[in-house]
Amino acid sequence: MKAAIDLKDVAFTWQGRTRFTLTVPHLSVASGEKLFLLGQSGSGKSTLLSLICGIIQPQRGAVVVDGVNLSTLRPSARDRLRAERIGVIFQMFNLLPYASPLENILLQLSFAPERRRRLGHAQEEALRLTAALGLEDQLVLNAQTTELSIGQQQRVAAARALIGRPKLIIADEPTSSLDANSQVAFLDLLMAQAEEVGATLLMVSHDARLARHFDRTLDLTDIATTKRHTS
Template sequence: MADAVRLRGVEYKWGPRDPFCLSVSEFEVSRGERLLLLGASGSGKSTLLSLLTGIALAQAGSLEILGQPLDELGSSGRDRFRAEHFGIIFQMFNLLPYGSVVDNVLLPLSFAPRRRARATASGGMESEGRRLLSALGLPAGIGKQTAATLSVGQQQRVATARALIGSPEIIVADEPTSALDDDRQQDFLDLLFGQIEATGATLIMVSHDRRLTQHFTRVIQLNDILTTSKCKSDTR
């Protein structure tokens, strides 16, 4: 079985003026692993996640997700692949503020037929969305509320349900606990890990918070696997 993630010799350049280069010589994540990537602001966390999810495309090297080389897919192909195989928990949650909670949770299924089929297998998309909301500790009836009426902690759990629905193989979380105090952070992680263990998904979380290390099967410092620097000028 292929690893969930495999990078070899990846090079990525961004920025029109004084461009920066990101390099990853080798990086692998096994299926079912719970991995924490630690790094300070500006260390390349967001850029690495963009590469892993196919939002950005490396200029050199190989990047395989679930055995699929991303450079063999066009832009629309990467979008479809990301929708089917990744659940993403954004740092700022990225909910539709005037959409209902249930509509926000179900949104990924509009772009992912296989996830939609898995979500409906046990009785319908809405019932699965409400089951996830309940499993993540949200009260019955919250599904009809708009996202804009929710507290920060509630928005975070809705964003997590959206990432989990349809059982994608890889969950990517970008600083998902940064807005929570210690008690709420622990509650959230317990709920998240419980749901991930139920589906066998791989979890890749990036954070600057070293207190999270005890919860993960592997912890990597970002500067141990990647380097970012101003690109060298061509001297031809």
């Protein structure tokens, strides 16, 4: 079975006032695996996720997602691959405040025609997902996005990440804005849905207590090294 994510000998340097280099000798995530990546803020996790999503390009090494080496793609093809095969959930500010919850979910599909084609009726699928994630239809259809609680917003974001059966779900501290009870509930729902759509789940968090829900746990400091140098 091919790996969902495969990084070999990757190095990336942010060119800025403070240069910051992330090096990942090796990282492999099996297809369908639920991997917990433990990382404190500043450990380079956002950089790692940006590399996997193909938003930034490593200066060295290869990032292979779902069998495709991202370095061989043109920027527009990388954006397309991200839209089609990856669903992303952030800690917060997951949604466009001026679009409705439903529009936020469907927006993902407008960048991913293949995901759109996989669905019969997009709105029905969106409502099915939000219902499975514990949101009432009325809320998804009629509420203003800004009226939703953070927990509700995270569920809408999860539905957006899951819609159209992407290969990979990337979650960057998705539960950190939630209280302890909601955290577990949210994780359970997210995992169940990821399993149902057959997606690989890569979650990054600083909260080691969440690790027990996952198939495998890695500490970011074990797989990656970071170096800060003021030039």
